[in-house]
Amino acid sequence: MTLLQTNALTLAYGDTPIIENLDLQIPEGQVTVLIGSNGCGKSTLLRSLARLMRPKSGSVLLDGKEIHRSSTKEVARNMAILPQGPSAPEGLTVLQLVKQGRYPYQTWLKQWSEEDERLVNDALRMTGLTDLADRPVDSLSGGQRQRAWIAMTLAQNTDLILLDEPTTYLDLSHQIEVLDLLYELNQEQGRTIVMVLHDLNLACRYAHHIIAVKDKGVHSQGAPEDVLTPQMVKEVFCMDCIIAQDPIFGTPMCVPHGKGRLCNDRCLLKAECVSVK
Template identity: 70%
Template sequence: MHSLSAKNLTLGYGDTIIIDNLDIEIPKGEITVFIGGNGCGKSTLLRSLARLLKPKSGNILLNGEEIAKMKTKEIAKKLAILPQSPVSPEGLTVYELVKQGRHPYRSLIKQWSKEDEDAVQRALEATNMLHLKDRAVDSLSGGQRQRAWISLTLAQDTDIILLDEPTTYLDMTHQIEILDLLFDLNEQKGHTIIMVLHDLNLASRYAHHIVAVKDKKVYAQGKPEDIITCQLVSEVFQMNCSISCDPIFGTPVCVPHGKGRSVLSN
């Protein structure tokens, strides 16, 4: 199983520093979720881990090797990334989309093979998309479309999967559907999953390991039950809250102290 880490990592755009001298090690075989306020650098950090953004300084290490020195196809056989709100060409079918996940394994010499076909079939089965493989991606519901994109990352056959806000624009039912799918992939297949989530309660429910980002650095990291506190929520999200325990899963639940309906008594 492959490992992923960063040492003395500084990221930014132009003269603006987003992440400053950060060290992080992603636990193998677990679900890690990045949390933090808008603009804190969660997605920037995720993109850099997939070598989509060149660091200003520091290194990303994949199995102890600097990712910047690795060949693109070599990286693509070890980690896959699903960006936020991906868009497919109009009319592209689910099957055609998922086939693209096999690109790292193909060349002028090595054309489409039974191994590629089997990988696509396994990916479609794992996401319950086999019966929709001939449908156009742009004709699917939001949840189905996201499962199609996750199928593509699975067809890539990597240990590590990175996802940038995979539940964005989905209703509550489809959010749970996608997160349950990712949880099952981790439990049954052992994938290391790294994702950005905005919903703190869903992050606490599904993550083994949470990384809270604030002021260009890691504010706190660890198991949800160890780090999700009223102080963390106040300092990272500038919000007062109460923390209770989920009665079903035993994970932390954040209850904001915002203005709501008054409680009226007869």
């Protein structure tokens, strides 16, 4: 398995710190979901874990080696990344897109192989896209398009997959379709999945491990039933709620309080905020 962790990681845009002095280890072989309010730094943290952003200080380690000291191809052979809202060149077919996942393994001496062909076909099959292989990516529905990008990451054949808001702009049925696929990859193949999600209830349904990001670091982390509490929701999202049990999955379910209200993140426990229920 591939181990991903940070040591005293600090991330910043200009002189503005977003994440400060963070020590974090991603559980191997599990689905980990990053949650937090808009602008808290969860996507920035994921970008740093994916080697898309350099730390201001500290380090990201992939199998014990500092990720920014590794070549792009070396990292891509160990970790696949699906950024938010990816776009493909006009006219690119699903098959051509998925084949890009094999790029890290191509060299002047080692060109396209039977293994490459098998892994691409396997990725198409696992994502249900075999019959759409010759369709242009830009002609697909939102859910199909997202599955095509996931198929490309699968073709990389890595133990570790990072996804930044993979359900953004998808309707509910397509959100479930994509999350079901990712969960199956974890359960059936032992892939480590790390993703950013906004929907707390979907996060609890699919995650083994949740990391709540706030105040330039980790507010809390652990199993969904340990992390999703009224106090956490109050402090991280500045929102009152009750926590119920999902009637289908038995996982924690956040129900916003009818009289609760959003407020400025800085005013957490001021008297005008409705008390935590």
